[in-house]
Amino acid sequence: xxxxxxxxxxxxxxxxxxKPPSPTELAPSPPPPLPVSVMTKPLHIVAHTLPALALVxxxxxxxxxxxxxxxxxxxxxxxxxxxxxxxxxDGHVFNWHPLLMTFGFVFCSSQAALVYITLPFPxxxxxxxxxxLHSIAAVSALVGSIAVFRFHNExxxxxxxxxxxxxGALVWFIFVIQWAFGxxxxxxxxxxxxxxxxxxPYHIGGGIGVxxxxxxxAATGVLEKLxxxxxxxxxxxxxxxxxxxxxxxxxxxxxxxxxxxALSLVAVIVVIIEAKLAPRPSFSSATxxxxxxxxxxxxxxxxxxxxx
Amino acid sequence: xxxxxxxxxxxxxxxxxxKPPSPTELAPSPPPPLPVSVMTKPLHIVAHTLPALALVxxxxxxxxxxxxxxxxxxxxxxxxxxxxxxxxxDGHVFNWHPLLMTFGFVFCSSQAALVYITLPFPxxxxxxxxxxLHSIAAVSALVGSIAVFRFHNExxxxxxxxxxxxxGALVWFIFVIQWAFGxxxxxxxxxxxxxxxxxxPYHIGGGIGVxxxxxxxAATGVLEKLxxxxxxxxxxxxxxxxxxxxxxxxxxxxxxxxxxxALSLVAVIVVIIEAKLAPRPSFSSATxxxxxxxxxxxxxxxxxxxxx
Numbered sequence: 001x002x003x004x005x006x007x008x009x010x011x012x013x014x015x016x017x018x019k020p021p022s023p024t025e026l027a028p029s030p031p032p033p034l035p036v037s038v039m040t041k042p043l044h045i046v047a048h049t050l051p052a053l054a055l056v057x058x059x060x061x062x063x064x065x066x067x068x069x070x071x072x073x074x075x076x077x078x079x080x081x082x083x084x085x086x087x088x089x090d091g092h093v094f095n096w097h098p099l100l101m102t103f104g105f106v107f108c109s110s111q112a113a114l115v116y117i118t119l120p121f122p123x124x125x126x127x128x129x130x131x132x133l134h135s136i137a138a139v140s141a142l143v144g145s146i147a148v149f150r151f152h153n154e155x156x157x158x159x160x161x162x163x164x165x166x167x168g169a170l171v172w173f174i175f176v177i178q179w180a181f182g183x184x185x186x187x188x189x190x191x192x193x194x195x196x197x198x199x200x201p202y203h204i205g206g207g208i209g210v211x212x213x214x215x216x217x218a219a220t221g222v223l224e225k226l227x228x229x230x231x232x233x234x235x236x237x238x239x240x241x242x243x244x245x246x247x248x249x250x251x252x253x254x255x256x257x258x259x260x261x262a263l264s265l266v267a268v269i270v271v272i273i274e275a276k277l278a279p280r281p282s283f284s285s286a287t288x289x290x291x292x293x294x295x296x297x298x299x300x301x302x303x304x305x306x307x308x
Numbered sequence: 309x310x311x312x313x314x315x316x317x318x319x320x321x322x323x324x325x326x327k328p329p330s331p332t333e334l335a336p337s338p339p340p341p342l343p344v345s346v347m348t349k350p351l352h353i354v355a356h357t358l359p360a361l362a363l364v365x366x367x368x369x370x371x372x373x374x375x376x377x378x379x380x381x382x383x384x385x386x387x388x389x390x391x392x393x394x395x396x397x398d399g400h401v402f403n404w405h406p407l408l409m410t411f412g413f414v415f416c417s418s419q420a421a422l423v424y425i426t427l428p429f430p431x432x433x434x435x436x437x438x439x440x441l442h443s444i445a446a447v448s449a450l451v452g453s454i455a456v457f458r459f460h461n462e463x464x465x466x467x468x469x470x471x472x473x474x475x476g477a478l479v480w481f482i483f484v485i486q487w488a489f490g491x492x493x494x495x496x497x498x499x500x501x502x503x504x505x506x507x508x509p510y511h512i513g514g515g516i517g518v519x520x521x522x523x524x525x526a527a528t529g530v531l532e533k534l535x536x537x538x539x540x541x542x543x544x545x546x547x548x549x550x551x552x553x554x555x556x557x558x559x560x561x562x563x564x565x566x567x568x569x570a571l572s573l574v575a576v577i578v579v580i581i582e583a584k585l586a587p588r589p590s591f592s593s594a595t596x597x598x599x600x601x602x603x604x605x606x607x608x609x610x611x612x613x614x615x616x
Contacts, residue, residue, distance in 0.1 A: 037506055037510075039510070158541050158553035161540045161541045161553065161555055161559070162531065162534075162540055162541075162563075163527065163530055163531045163534060163562065163563045163566040164531060166563050166566060166567055167527065167566060167567070167570055170567060170570050170571075174574065197587075198345055198586075200585070201581060201582040201584075201585040201586045202345075202347070202578060202582055204581050204585060205577055205578035205579070205580070205581030205582050205585075206574070206578055208516075208577050208581055209573065209574035209575075209577040209578050209581075210574065212520035212523070212524070212573055212574070212577060213570050213573060213574060215520070215524055216520070216523055216524035216527045216570065216573065217527075219471065219475065219524045219525075219527065219528050220527050220528055220531045220566075222471055223470065223471045223472060223528045223531055223532055223535075224531055224535065226470075226471060227531075227532065227535040232469045232470055233466050233469045233470075245466035245469065247469055251469070254471065255470075255471045255474050258471040258474060258475060258528075259474055259475070259478060262475055262478050262521050262524065263478075265517065265520055265521060265524065266482065266514070266517035266518065266520070266521060267517075269513055269516050269517040269520060270510060270513035270514055270517050271513070272513070273509060273512050273513030273516055273517075273584075274509040274510055274513050276509075276581075276584065276585060277508070277509040277512060277513075277584060278506075278509045279505075
């Protein structure tokens with residue numbers, strides 16, 4: 001212990017300039033890190049891109065494809081629903097809901113989760129980007145939630161009866177706790193280094209957990225909308241033609257969005273887990289959380305806890 | 309390195325009997341591990357119990373509650389669908405599908421994911437339990453998948469049109485790859501220690517990813533069944549009484565199952581991440597995968613890679 005220099009980083013940087021250590025100074029050396037996998041970099045790009053693709057596809061769905069198929073007797077009538085509006089009692093108010101939830105909770109929160117792993121900035125900069133993205137996520141999702149309540153209320157539709165809405169409420173509950181605790185523990189100078197260090201695995205676990213729940217909720221939302229649209233398994237006289245088990249563009253796009261969301265969820269989780277568990281020294285964001293970003297001076301002087 | 313005794317456990321147990329090391333034997337000691345959080349043990353129990361609760365509730369739903377609400381004009385008629393059967397063209401064949409998928413993919417796979425963290429057995433025993441649980445999961449889910457195809461085919465319902473079915477197909481695809489690669493890399497003696505060590509973070513990440521996808525797919529399944537049952541927002545003359553936005557027991561139970569699945573997903577992920585990231589020496593399952601369980605003799609003699 002007494003042989004450990006006070007500042008290990010400085011010692012490492014200048015190690016090539018000093019004389020080699022004598023045999024008595026030699027400590028057991030850690031095994032060399034494994035090489036970074038060739039899969040790592042492409043996976044990072046995939047994990048950033050897939051949530052963006054989901055967002056673009058949701059925009060196309062809501063903006064120009066959304067169609068419900070209304071059956072009366074044997075006659076099936078397509079009913080175009082696409083387009084955006086914020087006008088009172090306009091049904092297109094609903095269409096902001098999937099777009100803003102996908103932008104906020106799916107896209108921004110996924111990017112926020114990847115920040116520490118993929119961005120080249122210092123850890124403190126990454127923390128600010130992480131908080132900023134989650135804050136934008138919250139604002140977007142709040143407006144998106146308002147959109148669907150407005151739509152329901154203006155059309156006398158019952159609120160909060162579907163599993164999608166129950167899951168959405170649970171996502172909000174966990175997300176707000178995660179956000180508030182994150183600000184308190186890792187930005188505000190109040191939390192002790194011990195609290196910060198011991199809570200971090202729970203913050204990361206809870207973050208991945210609520211992100212998975214966000215994607216699950218999004219998938220139920222897509223399926224719910226498709227079931228309202230009745231566009232996946234159309235049978236009857238459609239545009240003067242008898243169809244059986246016809247899958248409309250609305251359904252093909254919705255199902256594709258669901259698949260993109262699923263692949264996106266797996267990619268984001270694989271990237272995070274790989275970065276946290278692969279024995280590389282470069283990914284050590286979990287090790288310096290004993291020092292808050294906004295410091296009152298005293299906390300930053302305490303020694304940080306590092307993984308063994 | 310030469311000073312480390314060959315059996316660290318024995319050395320620890322007898323450390324109080326040997327003389328203290330001389331100053332020249334002192335190496336820089338790692339920082340003391342943080343105390344195990346008081347949240348850890350209860351969370352382990354919750355993570356094991358919630359998937360079991362989901363399974364029990366699905367059994368109750370399919371076995372005795374399942375009811376669809378069929379509307380004709382203003383009259384709404386409840387149509388009891390609960391019960392199990394494997395007879396040809398019997399609609400109750402479907403009910404095996406949610407139960408067997410939940411038992412296999414949700415319950416067994418969740419228990420399998422937690423094995424290394426919560427069970428008191430040696431790592432090699434845990435590996436066998438992990439494989440056994442995932443194998444039982446595959447068999448149960450296979451029969452559950454056959455049940456829904458049989459139901460569709462015997463009732464002339466189109467296969468694979470819904471997002472739930474697309475997600476299910478994706479789950480099967482990733483699950484089979486994970487299973488086969490796991491057997492090849494960590495049981496079969498063919499994979500090199502380097503392959504095993506470098507693939508493990510991807511196996512764990514892919515495993516958590518596909519588990520999250522399993523829960524998302526289950527949630528879409530619950531929502532799809534509830535939309536068929538039309539039990540969440542019943543309006544019309546029901547049992548001689550006019551109802552508006554009535555939520556039947558079928559919906560309440562289905563939505564509750566969805567919530568239990570959601571909490572279960574978050575709990576399982578939090579437990580895994582906490583165990584992998586918390587700086588405790590007891591959780592080192594990721595560190596000894598260079599040695600296959602079924603060895604050809606040569607591989608087991610090679611030195612295992614350990615995290616720094």
